[in-house]
Amino acid sequence: MTSWDIKPQGVQSQLKLTGERAGDLEKALNKLMSDMSEAAYAAGTAIPGSAAKVPSPAMQGPVATGQVPLSHRGSTGPVGAALSQYLEKRQTDLTAMVNRIQAAVLGAAKATNEYVQGDLEAAKEAQDAAKSVRLDQLKDAAGGAK
Template sequence: MARWDIHPAGVYGVLSRTGTAAKNLSEAGSAIQGNLEEAASAAGTLTSQYGPYTSTVGLVGSALSQLAQHWGRDLLYIAERTSKSMEGADEATRCYLAGSLEQAANAQREAAREPKIDIPGTDGTNQHPEGR
């Protein structure tokens, strides 16, 4: 088993700063999503000239929608990975302080597992597209 030399105050300082950064990233992601939707709707529509006269999303709106879909999965992956890492570091440190190195190692190992991301309407795979 690996040797452990953890400085709990340092761990909790890093977790606090990481939590603040994660919150800021989440807020930025929400703002981007809203801005992309607004930009897509403001970009106009395509209307059939032959009837029935229906409008569909225009080319720019369609491209913005595809951009949001492509990066949305990555952003969810980052959020889930960050959450798992923070929870694992916290749990491993608590186990270390309690003197249970085996539980600390288990918490660390569990935190390193690939997060499962479920997005409605996707192909059902739960891993990051590049296997990261």
């Protein structure tokens, strides 16, 4: 990296916009979790009558904030189990997505701060940490804490 030409005000503007979009994404993911949980519960069970009220070890995926986990709502049937498995399989992808957004925002902020202070090597390190999603390096280093 031979030279940088960063406009800190432009970075700040983009980080603010990214933060707003990340908030929208958080709301959408919470809605997804809530809707999937409701769908699993509403689908019912394959157990006839009152036998469905006996608690069973239902599979459970991620649950939206403030929602009751599926295992605490009584039995779920095959549709509920399938939805739960689907969310469990997607949890890794969703977590990776959140971590990448956080790393990009923290890395851009830290790299820009280092650039403004004239430390191009530290700016490059912050940029590299963001690329490799090293949140530990970005949060623990000066200027990277929330």
